[in-house]
Amino acid sequence: MKSVHLTEGRPLAVILRFTLPLFLGNMFMQLYNLVDTVIVGRFLGENALAAVGSTGTIIFLVQGLATGLTTGFTVLTAQHFGAMDPKGTRRSASNALMLSFGVILILTFFSTLFMHRILLIMNTPAEIYDDAYRYIIVICAGLFSIVLYTLGSSLLTAVGNSRLPLVFLMVGAVCNIALDLLFIPGFGMGTEGAAYATVISQVIAALVAAVYIGRKMPDLRPYRDFWRLDRGMAIRQIRVGVPMALQFGITASGTMVLQTAVNTFGPTAVAAFTAASKMSTLLTQGFAALGQSMAAYGGQNYGAARPDRIRSGVKAAMQIDVAYAALISILILLLLHPLMRLFFPAGTDTGKLMEFARPYIYFSMSCYIPLGMIFIFRNIMQGCGYGFLPMMGGVVELVARVIPAAVSMRLGSYLLAAACDASAWLTAGLFTAFAYHFYVIGRIEQRIRRGRARMDASPPAPKKE
Template sequence: MLRFAFPLMLGNLLQQCYNIADTLIVGRFLGAQALAAVGSAYTLMVFLTSIFIGLCMGGGAVVSLQFGGKNYAGIKQSLLTSLFLIGGITLLINILVILGIHPIIRLLQTPPELEEVMYDYLIVIFLGLPGTFLYNYYAYLLRAVGNSVVPLLFLAVSVVLNIGLDFLFILGFQWGVTGVAVATVASQYVAAIGLCFYTLHHFPFFRLQRSDLHYDRKSLREILSFSSLTCIQQSIMNLGILMVQGLVNSFGTGVMAAFATAVKIDSFAYMPVQDFGNAFSTFIAQNFGAGKTERIRKGIRSAVLVTTIFCLLLSVLITGAARPLMQLFVSAQEEEIIRIGMDYLYIEGSFYLGIGYLFLLYGYYRAVRMPGMSVVLTIFSLGTRVALAYILAAIPAIGVKGIWWSIPIGWALADLVGFVYYRFTSNRCRSK
């Protein structure tokens, strides 16, 4: 699992470098207002991207099960079905967000002085959604058959290109936040197109022939079962973050800028835990498909141990380095922004164990054909987070810190539900 997970971890850490580079350059060279606008737009993009990722993860889970059972004909049919299904949804979403860009900006409670900057950024970023879909689609196909290294290599090239274009467009051409968006979109398309050609060239069973182009109702049902639930889980989880972003925006530009920076640090920190959860899910799915019960049990024990050790070390690191991490992105003179961001990192960073266990629970239930439970856990986490955020933030003595505290409380509640349910259903992995 660690050998498989490491490229996933490194790959998504590199993917976060898109956002880290943007935040660092924007914060240092374009100022607090631009940082607040890009950070708020980032939360929206995470929500939209989570829809594609959830669909692709579901399709990848089906391919994992079929690959474990050596069902290559089923893989081709799943490939055809998922490509048309997810591609069509991507196109529909792309059209809707471009047409509704102004209502979206208002829905996020964007301060009036930031609306024009957000529009300039979002209109370009939205044009990159097909590239985001294409990359994740082929990345999850390769990961489903045990190849997590190649997506990493293409992503590494894309990240380097993104950083170079950031400096060129912002410092050289003086394009402002539009330059940040253009750099990100161009880099995403490079990774997506390259990975697509590589996959089709090196994996013959992913190539569709004319004889494969036929409708299969069973395949559609299976893809919809996995992809829709995984998509709902991912999008609901990030919808909660988006709703919280609207509440954060109501506190003004300073809190927006602090949140934008701290969230990037936070996401970068626990991304390896999320990727380990995805690798754990692939491991369980392949062994579940092959009927290897004892190997599943050993995998669970090992995954819990690794997650516990890593999350505890991560908590010590992030809470101990909160100030210098914030000062990487904003000037030392922006003391209020730094202080607010440090409060966020102290609270979130102390409880990474909660999100680590939650990612394992998500992965386990997806792998043993119980994706609905992953959705239930997400709803428990989301519901607590959003409700408490609005309740606690309205108390003057607590204020914005109430938003920060609502997140680990949501993790803890979902963990409790997931562990209790596992105790009653753990014999599920004994049969296919």
């Protein structure tokens, strides 16, 4: 499968073709996460499901930091590829790998060291604390697998290959499901078994990605003289990666506060909220895939000095956003109650669970279009090398999620907790759209014009005798 230049062709068609494999890949990732949840709920019960669910926001924080950094490191790869610079493409890829090893060491050390304290701060109910800790500590110890897999997928996406990450995810998904069934009902390993299944499946996917890149992708395979850190390039990669990681971290901090609020309503509320949010997360993967596409699309077209295509690509992405939001809103209304039954053993009172699930779903679906806007505008800005404003979008999202969560705990109102995500999506969606339209796209055009002017003004190279 060859690399693809996103600098040619009709933007709507190009983005759709590029997004579809990413969407399927994200769906597979969420499906095997969903299978984790279903197997835990059906074989281990409501408390075990609540234990796994209560750690979801912590995993989102830690993995989000790792994903933000590694994805940010590869933005430069997309820009060099769009500029037809194979040497820069290879050097940025090897730099990204070396920087990622540092990310693994730092995140693994701090996440395992402070996990007990984090679970206590989050008001994790005593009934589920031990199961929650056993699950999350294995995930944190295996962070190297998600970092290396994400790096491989991000590098392939940067050079326009969105199909192979789907293949790698399918391999991981099949392994995860098989290992879940082996470790939980087979070996009776409890929530710890689900965590081991997740880590091992990610290791397998990362190995498959590494072997393929090493053998088949000359654009990304560094030669011997590239195995040293280019300090200047590393600084540029860190300047993009750190704001992306902080943006993930800020967003995840808000979801941790939301989870803390939900935890105060007891294990039943936690279990119902976990199931409902898993369903919503699964269906909204199209937005995440669209964001991944826009990062690669923006990076390549910025490198090719094509601001006109950046503008037209954003318009095409917004059309996709509106259509997709309408489709998944209909789906979740039809499937909510039947799918809730999948998460719990036969005989569970799903009526009580639906009292907690419905408000969250109704609030969330009302703001699916702004959620898509966050992914579109945040990623197009990051792909063009602008990290600060997307990070500030994360701050806006944090504030808009934390305020209703804090009031919810103060008043004992589950409805306010259920509205936290919708509040965050609406506010951050509007902020990122404003930042792109009224600041970033103008700066991009100015920067490209200045670059062209410098090239026109430079003297021609002397002719060889």
